[in-house]
Amino acid sequence: MEIIRNRNFDEERALYGAKDLKVTHCTFDGPADGESALKEADGIVVEDCTFRLRYPFWHTRDFVLRRSTLEDTCRAPLWYSENGVIEDCTVTGVKCLRECGGMTLTRMTVKSEEFGWRCRNLSIEECDMEAVYFLFECRDVNVKKLTMRGKYSFQYVENLTIEDSVLDTKDAFWHAKNVTVKNSVVKGEYLGWYSENLTLINCKISGTQPFCYCRNLTLIDCETEGCDLAFERSSVQAEIRGHIDSVKNPVSGRITADSIGEIIMDLPSDCVTEIRARVNG
DSSP: OEEEESOEEOSTTTTTTOBSEEEESOEEOSTTOOOOTTTTOBSOEEESOEEOSSOOEESOEEEEEESOEEOTTSOSOEESOEEEEEESOEEOSSSOSBSOEEEEEESOEEEOTTOSBTOEEEEEESOEEEOSSTTTTOEEEEEESOEEEOSSTTTTOEEEEEESOEEEOSSTTTTOEEEEEESOEEEOSSTTTTOEEEEEESOEEESSSOSOSOBSEEEEEEEEESOOSBTTTOEEEEEEESEEEEEEOOOEEEEEESEEEEEEOOSOSOOEEEEEETTTO
8 A cells, every 4th residue: 555644735636536545644735725635536544634625535435534634624525435434533624424325433523514414324433523404314324422412413314323322402303214312312402303213212301392293203211301392293102201391282102201291182182192190190
């Protein structure tokens, strides 16, 4: 493998189409303001580099990116790429990771609006991420030990598993399908609306008006806080530890909690849901 080290690149497509190349301790910046530095590269390893120019990893295949920084001016750094391993990197460039497949992200720090759109076969572990519309329209995703902040996350996602994570979000999981969240904290307003086959197991859930218009919603051994007007027009099986502020017009299923502040049924009586508080029977 050829090695390039301690260089600065600022020209257009500086390493276009590189194969079997290791790039280490290099900077991609300069007055030429060139784009697409590693476009169409294949089988490359990039370590300890700094990227300040746009679109460096487009259509890049079978690559490793480690201990590198993709700064604010490095817009849309990873698009249309396949089979990448990204470890211990910091990303502040917007619109990172779009329409990529087979990506493994580990110990990343990310602040990138519109991160991870329309990706598939994605693995995320031990990452800290801040984004708006996080993982929009992704499918086949596994997440572990993620700390995530930002609105409109996981919308239209399919086949997603999240474990041991903290999600500080709102309008999350809208129109999501086949999603399981385990042993996690989920904070935010209007969670899970219009979802299908959304399951939460041993989670702490907080925020107003969660889980409305859901199909086949399942909550197992979950705790809720500040959850009012929950489950409107949803089919639901819910076992809740503690208190639910209020339940409104569920469609079908069974809802059990230690206590329920209010049950609101103000629509025509098509509800076939069993609603039970353990404390007051």
